[in-house]
Amino acid sequence: MSREIVRHHDADDLSESTAARLATTIARIQADLGSASVVLTGGRIAGELMFALSDPMTSGAIDWSRLDLWWGDERYLPTGDPERNDYLVDARLLPQVEIDPARVHRILGPDSTSSAEDSARAYTQEVIAAAEVRSAVGRPAFDIVLLSIGPDGHVASLFPESPSLTSTEVALAIHGSPKPPPTRVTLGFGALNDCTQAWILASGAEKADVIDLMLTQGAGFLQIPAAGIDARERTLLLIDETAASKLAADIGWR
Numbered sequence: 001m002s003r004e005i006v007r008h009h010d011a012d013d014l015s016e017s018t019a020a021r022l023a024t025t026i027a028r029i030q031a032d033l034g035s036a037s038v039v040l041t042g043g044r045i046a047g048e049l050m051f052a053l054s055d056p057m058t059s060g061a062i063d064w065s066r067l068d069l070w071w072g073d074e075r076y077l078p079t080g081d082p083e084r085n086d087y088l089v090d091a092r093l094l095p096q097v098e099i100d101p102a103r104v105h106r107i108l109g110p111d112s113t114s115s116a117e118d119s120a121r122a123y124t125q126e127v128i129a130a131a132e133v134r135s136a137v138g139r140p141a142f143d144i145v146l147l148s149i150g151p152d153g154h155v156a157s158l159f160p161e162s163p164s165l166t167s168t169e170v171a172l173a174i175h176g177s178p179k180p181p182p183t184r185v186t187l188g189f190g191a192l193n194d195c196t197q198a199w200i201l202a203s204g205a206e207k208a209d210v211i212d213l214m215l216t217q218g219a220g221f222l223q224i225p226a227a228g229i230d231a232r233e234r235t236l237l238l239i240d241e242t243a244a245s246k247l248a249a250d251i252g253w254r
Contacts, residue, residue, distance in 0.1 A: 003200075005215070005237045007244050011203045014240045015045060018201065019052035021238075022144070023061040025197070029143050035066040036143045037134070039187070039195070041156075042073065042085030043148035045203045050088050054096040064099040068130070072147060073156035073186035074107035076116045076173075083181065084109065105130075107171075107185045116173035119185045124170040127191060140232055142195040149202045150179070153210040153224035157186035160223055164188065189221070189228050198231035202243040211239060212246040 008014040022038070029036040040046065053059055069089070077084050086106055094104070105126055113119040131141035147155040157174045158164055164172055170191045174184040192198070202211055213219040214227050215237075221228030229235060 003235045003237050008240045011240050014203055014238060015048035015052045018238055019049055019058050023058045027061045030063050030066050037068040039070045039072050039142050039145040040089060041146040041148045045148050045201050047088040050092040054093045059097050064097045068103045070105045071107055072192060073184055075181050076109055076183040076185055078109045078111040116183050116185050120171040120173045123185060127170050140194045140196055145192055145195040145198045147200045147229060149200055149207060149226045151206040153226050155226045155229060157184040158225040160225060165222055165225060193230050195231050197234040198229050199236045199238055200226055200229060202239040205242040205245060207243040208245045211243050
């Protein structure tokens with residue numbers, strides 16, 4: 001799999017540039033195809049990205065009435081819990097834009113389902129229903145999948161050496177996650193890769209080793225799950241200078 005690497009000076013530059021890239025890409029998709037579908041991510045950089053995207057100069061480029069929002073994974077916690085991935089979107093982005101709540105596709109928590117398995121089944125049904133509509137006109141399930149890579153190389157809630165890495169399920173429950181909270185729901189590789197573009201975000205010196213392993217030492221998805229991301233048309237690795245510190249100095253600058 002080939003990846004395009006785009007290097008940024010620091011975390012602020014990464015989040016602001018990615019927000020601008022996301023807004024213009026969504027606007028172009030909407031102009032060409034009518035609507036857009038984006039999978040959001042969690043993690044520190046996601047909060048910074050949502051803050052940057054909420055700026056009226058950026059968010060104004062998007063027709064929010066023709067956008068569907070999804071999540072690549074969610075912590076199995078009740079609605080409104082600050083540890084949920086959708087919390088920062090609710091706090092930083094959605095109050096600033098006008099979007100139909102029916103187009104915000106959340107992964108349900110224990111206040112709405114009896115188990116993480118039930119939540120995964122419900123999300124699977126929702127993803128499949130949407131994907132069938134898009135497939136009928138030759139489009140993948142999602143236009144853009146955003147993912148934040150962890151210090152261990154995980155993306156969504158797909159962790160190194162986990163049985164979940166070889167699952168063929170659209171969405172699946174995760175128990176005993178090495179990163180708290182232990183119970184989560186995540187999309188599998190099949191669903192995450194059913195997209196036109198995948199953007200993997202990495203910020204911070206603690207990501208430098210996994211970026212090096214993935215890009216220059218050929219680590220596979222069992223060791224570095226981020227290596228298993230392979231969009232239909234374009235896979236971008238968007239990183240800041242500290243995350244890129246072990247790469248050759250000329251890689252990724254544009």
